[in-house]
Amino acid sequence: MAEEKNIISLQYKVNGEDFSLAGEASSNVKKILKQLGVNPEAIRRVAIAMYEGEINMVIHAKGGIAEVNITPEQIKVLLQDEGPGIADIELAMQEGYSTAPDNIRELGFGAGMGLPNMKRYSDEMKINSVVGKGTRVELIFNI
Amino acid sequence: MSQYFHSVTLNKEKCKGCTNCIKRCPTEAIRVRNGKAKIIKERCIDCGECIRVCPYHAKKAVTDPFENIYNYKYKVALPAPTLYGQFKNVWDINLILTGLKHIGFDDVFEVARAAEIVTLATKRIINSKKLQKPIISSACPAVVRLITVRFPNLVKNVIPIQSPMEVAARMVKRNISKKMGYKTEDIGVFFITPCAAKVTSSQIPIGLDTSLVDGVISMKEVYLKLVPILDKIDHVENLSCAGMIGISWANSGGESTALENEQNIAVDGIHNVIKVLEELEDEKLSDINFVEALACTGGCVGGPLTVENNFVAKNKITRMAKLISNTAVNDISNTLETVDVSWTNPITYKPILNLDNDMIKAMKKMESLEKIYNDLPGLDCGSCGAPSCRALAEDIVRGFANETDCIFKLREKVRGLAREMMELEGEMPPPFRKNEE
The missing domain is CATH 3.40.50 (Rossmann fold)
Incomplete structure (x- = not known):
């Protein structure tokens, strides 16, 4: 945690092996944002978008790291994984497009709404991805 | 009428100050102080969970005679x-x-x-x-207060x-x-x-x-x-x-x-209700139309x-x-x-769990909360009178508790002091030293 500045940094390891644990990081962040008194609408957006990100890392990349930086002006969520990467980001951003395998779809995930929802609920979204290396998604929420 | 009234109350004589109720309270509204349970009135939702779990029947619901x-x-x-x-x-x-x-x-x-x-x-x-949607029932007053x-x-x-x-x-x-x-x-x-x-x-x-x-x-x-x-x-x-x-x-x-309606669900038991409400809040249950939520099993x-x-x-x-x-x-x-059955006053959010009304101050408190929490043993034993180590850390930053309320922290401190005393005991001022070369 940085000194002097008004910033809270949180880091979570998103476990890729257990589906039932996906969402733990976002629900932790939600609790902290409520205690900080962040406005409920912003909390809602962060919780939903971050949960989508977590699920993506679990489905496609066997987990990853979620970092959250909170300042009085904005919340920044950084999701990084060392998964297969996204070949065509533009295509991946389309609603309904998904590369999730059948067994994941059977669980009710992989509807192709993950990335579109992350974009919809955040104020700014940056994706960098290298096939074979991994993906880095940055979400910014103004509060 | 004061802002708070609670039916759930404590019979001090019967209370032994154990950890049963503090650990089961869904809003972490109970602390043990001076050997007795103390209900934090802002947080209590009158669900009655503590009445059920108290082995000494020290919690009761006050009703009209x-x-x-x-x-x-x-x-x-x-x-x-x-x-x-x-x-x-x-x-x-x-x-x-x-x-x-x-x-x-x-x-x-x-x-x-x-x-x-x-x-x-x-x-x-x-x-x-x-x-x-999803629409949530307002029939259970404990659930409405929880929300x-x-x-x-x-x-x-x-x-x-x-x-x-x-x-x-x-x-x-x-x-x-x-x-x-x-x-x-x-x-x-x-x-x-x-x-x-x-x-x-x-x-x-x-x-x-x-x-x-x-x-x-x-x-x-x-x-x-x-x-x-x-x-x-x-x-x-x-x-x-x-x-x-x-x-x-x-x-x-x-x-x-x-x-x-086939897309309605019914959930009962306050801890189950919390789980479902968390998922509703994260919009994970978007295909549900109506949620009946009742505090009691x-x-x-x-x-x-x-x-x-x-x-x-x-x-x-x-x-x-x-x-x-x-x-x-x-x-x-x-x-x-x-008969008009609608509410006349809409309900509003009561942010009682905020660490501070000022966000910058809340952030400072959160920073020290995380630090204190990481130093606590993480056993959630309840001996400090708070339901968990996290709750104790919260109480400390709110100014209601001290780090030495944790018996493990206290023991660490006492051991440190004892070691220091032993060392000091070995030291003597020059006039009293024996066998000085």
């Missing part, structure tokens, strides 16, 4: 349908209702009947599509309809004053309750300025008065007017099944003021409901035209 009914000229009992499931060999609802007249009431009106009106009003709101303190994003999903208890009270006051000429203040309307939360909501109503319920009497107390007289009643009056739908409200699933039959085992009572209620026919819908919709 039965004798209060004699303060009124015309006394009306409003039995919750849960009452019907309390008696071993009684299958006739009319017998129970007649019994209520024998123990002192002039009249009875079934809350189950009012529940049917609430069902109809709920259907209309769902069909009007004015409310954000106002913990789930800011769900406040607008709660259906703005009065509880069956309030609707029943309104109907009775109106009908009796019209039919029999009594002044409203001469009619005493008494709810027979399975839980503490209803007592609280008669004092501090949800969605209304004032409650029309004049008193709330414990179901246990009424049970004890009814048991000895029920088999001595010769003439059973025909007082029952509720149908299967209303009676089924006593069980979890009764309210949601009555709405006849099994629904109202599991209330802390009931007598019969809740699973047995549930079975009994289901069987009794099957014995009765459905109330004619026309009959109810006429009532709905004449």
Whole structure:
């Protein structure tokens, strides 16, 4: 945690092996944002978008790291994984497009709404991805 | 009336200061101080969980004394349908209702009947599509209070309809004053309750300025008065007017099944309710239309003021409901035209869990909270009087506790001091040193 500045940094390891644990990081962040008194609408957006990100890392990349930086002006969520990467980001951003395998779809995930929802609920979204290396998604929420 | 009233209270003499209640409280509203449990009134939602888990029966629900009914000229009992499931060999609802007249009431009106009106009003709101889905039931006052303190994003999903208890009270006051000429203040309307939360909501109503319920009497107390007289009643009056739908409200699933929609769910038990509300808040349950959420296991039959085992009572209620026919819908919709069942005051979020009203100060507190928490042993043993290490860390940054309240931290400190003392003991000022070279 940085000194002097008004910033809270949180880091979570998103476990890729257990589906039932996906969402733990976002629900932790939600609790902290409520205690900080962040406005409920912003909390809602962060919780939903971050949960989508977590699920993506679990489905496609066997987990990853979620970092959250909170300042009085904005919340920044950084999701990084060392998964297969996204070949065509533009295509991946389309609603309904998904590369999730059948067994994941059977669980009710992989509807192709993950990335579109992350974009919809955040104020700014940056994706960098290298096939074979991994993906880095940055979400910014103004509060 | 002060801002807070709670039915759930502590009997100090019986309290041993153990950790049972602090660990089960869904809003972390209890701490042990000076060897006794202390309820934080801003946080308590009157769910009654602590009443159930206290092995020393030190937690109780304060209800109105039965004798209060004699303060009124015309006394009306409003039995919750849960009452019907309390008696071993009684299958006739009319017998129970007649019994209520024998123990002192002039009249009875079934809350189950009012529940049917609430069902109809709920259907209309769902069909009007004015409310954000999923719609959450407002029938359980403990759940509504939980939402106002913990789930800011769900406040607008709660259906703005009065509880069956309030609707029943309104109907009775109106009908009796019209039919029999009594002044409203001469009619005493008494709810027979399975839980503490209803007592609280008669004092501090949800969605209304004032409650029309004049008193709330414990179901246990009424049970004890009814048991000895029920088999001595010769003439059973025909007082029952509720149908299967209303009676089924006593069980979890009764309210949601009555709405006849396959995408409705019913969740009971306060800890299960919290899990579902968390998922609702994260929009993980977007295909659900209506959520019935009840604080007690099994629904109202599991209330802390009931007598019969809740699973047995549930079975009994289901069987009794099957014995009765459905109330004619026309009959109810006429009532709905004449009684306003909507809330007058919308509920609002009460951010009592904020670390500070100023966000920058809250952030500073959060920073030290995380630091303190990481230093605590993480055993959640409760010996400090807080339910978990995290809760202790919160209490410390709020200024209500110290790090040495943790017995492990205290022990560490004492050991450090002891070591220092041993070292100091070895040191002597020069005049007293022996064998100095």
